[in-house]
Every structure is written in structure tokens, then in C-alpha cells.
Amino acid sequence: MKLELTAQQSADQQAFREFSDTSIAPFADEWDRDERFPREVIERMARQGYLGAVVPQASGGSGSDMISFGLLHEEIGRGCSSARSLLTVHSMATFALHRWGSQQLKRRYLAELIDGSLLGAFGLSEPNVGSDARSIETTAHMEGDHYRLNGCKKWVTFGQLADLFLVFAQHEGKSIALLLERTTPGLTVVPISGMLGTRAAMLAELHLENCAVPVANRIGGPGFGLAAIATSALDIGRYSVACGSVGLAQACLEASVRYSSERHQFGVPLKEHQLIRQLISQMLTNIKAARLLCMQAGYLKDSGHPNTVMETWIAKYFASTTAMKAALDAVQIHGANGCSAAYPVQRYMRDAKIAEIIEGSxxxxxxxxxxxxxEQQLAHHQPAGANHD
Amino acid sequence: MSPDTIKPQFREFLGKVIRNHDLKDDDDIFAQGFVNSLFAMQLVMFTENTFALAVEDEDLTLDNFRTINAMTALVLRKKA
Structure with a gap:
């Protein structure tokens, strides 16, 4: 076992960190306030190859491996959760196409998703359907070589800007996955504003009224739309949110260390007070544990091991709850300043709550x-009393 | 590679989640509610990893993964 990054991964991490520090973090409060994410920043991320990182270079993408993919999402998440969420949903759509799409579909869309000339998004949730994804109400009726889509998709991250949506619908009692172009007649994109956190993620509702989508735009067979395609796309999304949560918690730590070193109370820096030190110690320890869980999940993805699915659940659970606690503590350490717009920790706290809800609450x-x-326990042990007839 | 070598591997993997049931080779694991969508993805990954093959777009139908017999037939077809 070797618990260290390769030279390539370290170099990638350094580059991601510099990009986040110069092009993302300094502007995140402004984007949050304006509830807008500038297109030129998306183009800059695209030029860096960040939008194609979920596809390995060997398959025409720009990614090194899933560890580097995780490091990218951590560093961008450290700067701005909305920017990270753009990478999340774009990567989910791109991954699903790369992994499960037909050759014809890949030829049509994949290169443009990888280079960022098309922006992808993910449409599963509906007004009445969140965690219980099997109950989706959007319908797809076949008419010749097209499906007719009717329904509504809600909370579509970057729905306001995306060009191509991976959406899920019911067809004759089975779920199907389809790529829906933004320009499809009958599709109306309605912006959602006033969210608590990741406010620059430009959420939208998609209203689908008799949208004609070619049958050739279906990914996978009927019945496996949710079971394999949504699940594997959500697995990538969950990994992204887990890594982004580590970055968010890291931002809380960096802000808290800086503030508690500079701010004096009772004649000494805050960091000299034991209860402040306790919060910093817990933050650092939890961040390191969350990062290791993410790396393990990423390592298992690179190995194609089925356990990556549950290891990613564990990583996301721990990392998002760690981010929430770190953000609450960071605001506490900053006191009244932490509740003001002058410091980013209040944004971190709002964004952390979103991470605890999305991609599996x-x-x-x-x-x-x-x-x-x-499963793990019972697979290795006979039940008690099994040998006593 | 033959059905006799493939089936026990699927049976062992499925046995991790389908407990207290003597799974038959033609039991429909989805229809009988033994597994959820999360497990379906793990099953696809297990199939690829264990038998060194790539499950592709056209293979991704429920009918290929419903039963141990169907999974075995898929592996034999992909490895042919």
C-alpha cells in the first residue's frame, strides 16, 4: 500500500489549486450575491480541460484518472461550490454518454461535451419526486422514430445555461434515459432564484410539452435508465460532491486558521483560546479522514471495483456532514464577522447545507x-448458532 | 469458460445481498424485489471486472441481468 499521490496527480493538484485561487475563489462571493455564473469562467475551465476530465485521455477526454478528477473537484469546491456543481452535473451527463452511449450518439455529442462547447446537465428530480427516483412522472410515448416527452424536471443545476440535458422518463412502465437538446421545441426553461446555497448554480425547471426526442438519443435499454445509467451518473455526482465537500471544509479551515491567528480577544489571538483550538483540531482531523475516504472511492473507481458504489456513499456522507460542521464552526469562530457579507464563511455554511441534501441526502x-x-459482515461470518442444530 | 464456472461466481456475488433465499438460476432478481437500482450498477461492474469484458450500450437491458441464466448467457456471448 502506498498512500501518496503520483507525480502527475501532485502536478495536477497544484495546477487546480492555482486556478481556483486566481480564477474562482476571489469572485465566488460576487457570483453568490448576483446568483449568476459568468460564461467566460466556464470557457476558461473548458480551456483548462476541466469539463472533459471525467473521460480518460485514452478515450479522447482530458482526464488523468479518478483521483485527479477528485482533486479537481476538491480544489474548485474549495473556491466556489457553484463552480464545483457546474463540473458535477456536466461530468454526470458526459460520463453517462461516454460510458453507455451508442457510437452514433458519442460521435454526435461527446467531443463537444469534452471541450466544453456543449454544456451538459442532469434532469432526474421533479416537483413531486426527489429521493424516490423510481416514482418519476415524466412520460415518454413512442411515435415512429421519436419519443414524445411530457412532464417537468426541477432543481436542474445550471439548467439556465446547459445545452444538453440527460433526462429520465417512464416509457410503458419502464424508465429510460434520453439526451434532450435545449433547442427542442416544447422545452421551456424557467430559472429558479432565491436558493439558500450554491446560489450561482443557475438552477432551472424544465417544462416538457410534447418534446420530440429521437429514439436514437436514448442511452441504454428500456428499464435500465434508472438502474444503471442514473445510478452510475449519480455515483459520479456523489463522488464530485464528496470531493467538493472536502474542499469546502478545507476552505472553512483555512479561513478559521487565518482569522483566529489575526483576531485578538482578551489580549491574545483567538487561537490561544483552548475551545477555539478544539474546533480547529476537529476540523483538520475530519477533513483528513474525509479526503482519505474520497481517495479510496476514487481508487476503486479506477480499478473498476463494484465496492466503489458504497464507498462513494460513505465518502459523500462523511465529507458533506464534515463540511456542514466545519462551516458552522467557522462561522462561530468568526463571530459577528462570520455572519456578515464581509467574510465568505456564511457562504460556506449555506453551501454545505446543499451538499447534505443533493446526490443522496x-x-x-x-x-x-x-x-x-x-452485507460485508454477513458475507464473512456464519450467523450465530449456525453450527448448532 | 463454461456455465459451470460462471454461475457460481454470480451466485456468490448475489448471495451477498440476497440472503436467506436459495436463489435458482432462473429466479428474476428484479421482479422478486431482491435487489435495488444501486445494486444493479454494482452487478454490471462485477460482471465487467470478474469476466474481463465491457458491458456496452446494447447489452444494457434488464433482460440480460434478470436471472443467473441470463447473466451467464451474456458473459458467454461477450466472450465468444
């Missing part, structure tokens, strides 16, 4: 991860 994780414990 904390509560869903708390019931699901236990299944894994029973």
Missing part, C-alpha cells in the same frame, strides 16, 4: 450505508 445515506455493513 444525509438521511438516505444513514439508512443505506447500514445495508453495506450487513
Amino acid at each position: 444525509t438521511q438516505l445515506q444513514e439508512v443505506t450505508i447500514a445495508d453495506y455493513a450487513y
